[in-house]
Amino acid sequence: MPRISLFWRTFLMLAALIVASLAATLGSIRLLDPAPPEQRLAWELATVLNLTRSALVSADAERRLLLLDALARDEGVRVIPLEPGDRIDATAAGPRLRAIEPRLRQLLGEPTQVAGRVNGIDGVWISFGIEGDAYWLILPRERVERQFGPSVRLLGAIALVLSLVGALVLSRLVNRPLALLARAFGAVSRGEAPPPLPVRGPIEIAELNRRFNRMAADLAALERDRTIALAGISHDIRSPLARLRMEIELARLDEAQREAMAGDIDRIDRIVGQFVHYARIAQPPRGEAVDVPTVIEATASSYRPLVASDALELSIDTGDTRSWKGDPTDLIRAIGNLIDNALRYGRSADGVARIALRASATPAGITVEVADAGPGVPAEQLDRLLRPFERMDAERSDSGGAGLGLAIVDRIARRYGGSLRLASTPGSGLRARLELPGLAPAPRVPATVLR
Structure with a gap:
């Protein structure tokens, strides 16, 4: 059964009440004055x-x-x-x-x-x-x-039309606070700062809006504090890592030990970078025209060494994509995380990661789909992959990730009002579909003429 919004449900209830009242009134008129x-x-x-x-x-x-x-x-x-x-x-x-x-x-x-x-x-x-x-x-x-004079039917039709228009306006007024609250929640889910809700009107609505405004302010303060804390942690950790990397290069170690220790340092650096990226997504995105095929090709070029070593088979199809309105860093990060996730967990039985990246344009923006040929994921566990710090099993704890790759992509998608959907059948690989609407153009501000 299709779901009906609260606005239309309220309108239909008022319309039914009006129609029943008019029918009863016209019936009473006919009973009291039966002669035409x-x-x-x-x-x-x-x-x-x-x-x-x-x-x-x-x-x-x-x-x-x-x-x-x-x-x-x-x-x-x-x-x-x-x-x-x-x-x-x-x-x-x-x-x-x-x-x-x-x-x-x-x-x-x-x-x-x-x-x-x-x-x-x-x-x-x-x-x-x-x-x-x-x-x-x-x-x-x-x-x-x-x-x-006008017939009773004509008067009834005029009264019905006017009453339905009044019911439409009344439904709009009743549901407007809830619509504003729903839009504000949508802005919070995308990591944006919603405008303050009005605290006037009925007591219940005013109190609800007041509490939401307080919650939104607390969340914004929490995001700012977390961003500052993670930035500080990143600086405090990466500075010693840089010194350790330099000391490893100068130390008298054989090549195998040096590569193992350098690999551990790079792993820690990537994990710290993921923490910082996850925190910074809460900031409002900057919008500019992005050449999607160029960004995809540039992101894929960083995987050429793996392709050359036969550890990766990467096919790219940019489709009909052209320009997208958004932050190019977000697009690069989202595509890179999807490929990294498929590369890390989507290898075939022969150890080769076979990844297909396809992009296409949509009326609202773009769609990027990344599919691998790995073992796949059970359908009941797909939601877990989008949660921060979640990984499928203990065997993957040494894969070099912090469980934030797909969570970052999902947060980027919600930042633009899009979505990240996962689909998989065990044995047939994992398919990630990222839908990214473009940012709306900024409103034009009329120029001020100085006199």
Whole structure:
């Protein structure tokens, strides 16, 4: 079942409540006033016509003319004889006037006609008889149609549309604090400093935002302290390492001992470097146009000695990648860590690491996929590989890593709002797919004119 966001869930609940309320209201109106407007108007017109006919029948000839003049002058009601040659325009009567005609026939009897235009004159024309003679009762058309007013269905549709728009706005206002909080959490997960959330509004939302702001400030302070501490540790460790390397070169040692000790020092230096790189990812990335194929080729060139020694088979396909907006150091570090991880843990049974690197462009940025032909990893243990300081087994403890390679790549991906996904089947190798969206262009600041 597809998941529905809180915004749409709130909107649908409000919409359902509004529709049910309108349906109940319209049903109540119909129960309280079951007669349709056409029937009520037919009753009123029949009453006017009967009163007019009774007045004309009871009045003498002189008073009858005065009565007709008074009706035309004061009420806008005219009475004229119905001639056989009258031209009745059947198309001029609207649907509501046509609906009145059968109801008037029920009230006045046959033959009663209702027309909207006779002899080219607009109005509401109703035929009736007086002592065997046929006459037309003519009423102003706007006076009759005004009695209809808008239909109940039209009023209900307008109320429904306005209510749904109001529900949409209300849902937006209700869910806006949660949307801001979700974006702020997304910024924290990418290692960015989120903007402070507003602490006004409902008490619960204000208190939640206040606590989040305090947590974000504490995390930022913790990141700064950790970066400073790791930088200091790096300096304190690398300085003695440099002296040890120099003393090893000057010491009287055979070549095998010198290479073993130099290898240990390089291993310690790489581990320290990984600590520092992992800490510095929390800093905001700098954005510039990066030539992706050039960066990939330059990164792969550092592995040429291994390729020349037949310890590595590296195939590269840059695909349709061109330019990417981001920090080139992050891209170099991510690709290098993926290759190093495949080189360290993805060797085939013959001891050769066969690695395939493929890159492609996406609408948001680029995708880099690195696959090896090693023994693979059980699917239930893939998540462990993305955790800092996690390694699969004790046999790999002497591989020269600190368990930060993939964690660094994952943190770089989240820094840009991307992802690192691992897939593997035991015996078929590990495949790492890195998705890196490009940074959004910085907003243009209008130039200030000095006067």
